[in-house]
Amino acid sequence: MKDKGKKISRRSFARQGSLAVAAGFIAPAGSAALIPSTGERLAMYQEQSARGVVCLICPNECTLKDGELSDCRNRIARRSKLYTMAYGNPCAANIDPIEKKPLYHFLPGTSAFSIATAGCNLACLNCQNWTISQTSPDKTRNYDMPPEDVVRRASAGGCRSIAYTYSEPVTFYEYVLDTSKIAHEEGIRNIMVSNGYINKEPLRQLCKHIDGANIDLKSFNDSTYLKLTGGRLQPVLDSLRTYRDEGVWLEITHLVVPGWTDKPEEIKQMCGWLAGNGFKDTPLHFSRFQPQYKLEHLPPTPAGILNRAVEIARSAGIRYVYMGNMPGSGFDDTICPSCGKKVVDRSGYRIVAQNLKDGRCSCGALIPGVWH
Ligand code: SF4
Ligand SMILES: [Zn+2]
Structure with a gap:
């Protein structure tokens, strides 16, 4: 890892979480047995250096000596090799x-079989899944679910997609890659719900098998990014471009954290960058913060701030702007930018009505997305 200060900070963040086990998740129908992690596999994207073995999957580029655990707590060095x-x-x-991911323009009204392993390559102060993201797989209770089994369960559950989500799928890269290949053979789509903190080459390789993604753009201020998450802004912006250029359907989430990521001027800069870099048709979700983890002392995001964020995004030319974690906000529906008609009517995660034919509004305007 390049930034020593960042490393100490991430470790100390995670100490509290390392005692936790996964909680609050429901086993899918026909549940598998819960077991300690047995899933060590030779990791991809590793290279030797004089200081140890380097992981090239994400910008942290951890350099590990034998027995050392990575920053994401999901990789370990043994006999000069890296294992997931x-x-x-x-x-x-x-x-x-699928609306829960959130993906609003991707197979609305369908279900996604959703999986996570322990670990994350960031350490957000506001993490809502810190009990699984800020710990390692040997400290969680796990299912024995090889890729074929994930796909079989998704199919049996009537799911049109598999979502790699909750913690950070970049850190269980090999499992995502193998599962997504098999899913495609069975006609099931693949979705990344990710922080976008991944190097370009592994991402391009992954994108061949990924159909949709919701990526967090957590701040538009690099210093805030580092303090709030332990990561940097630029790699995330690069990932947005890569997902888009590789033809993956993309949606973006910005969590509005009071005092951290709620400044109108920075939201304006972020929306200006998105609009100026070809993301006007990329749905943008402003998500309401709820007090948790290290930011339990903060209040939930006031509605007025969220309304202002939506206004700023629309003024910047972003066409599909939504508000998340805010029932009754009135910003759940998809509105045709040409005629103003409601083309997808949502109530929470439920689709009330969908007035699209072959992806078009009745006025003829094409609404970008994956509708079938
Ligand atoms: S994926 Fe994990 S091991 Fe690899 S560089 Fe990122 S934090 Fe380090
Ligand atoms: Zn229309």
């Missing part, structure tokens, strides 16, 4: 509405 620790061992598995 949670292959086939998710600590969470659920069937979710």
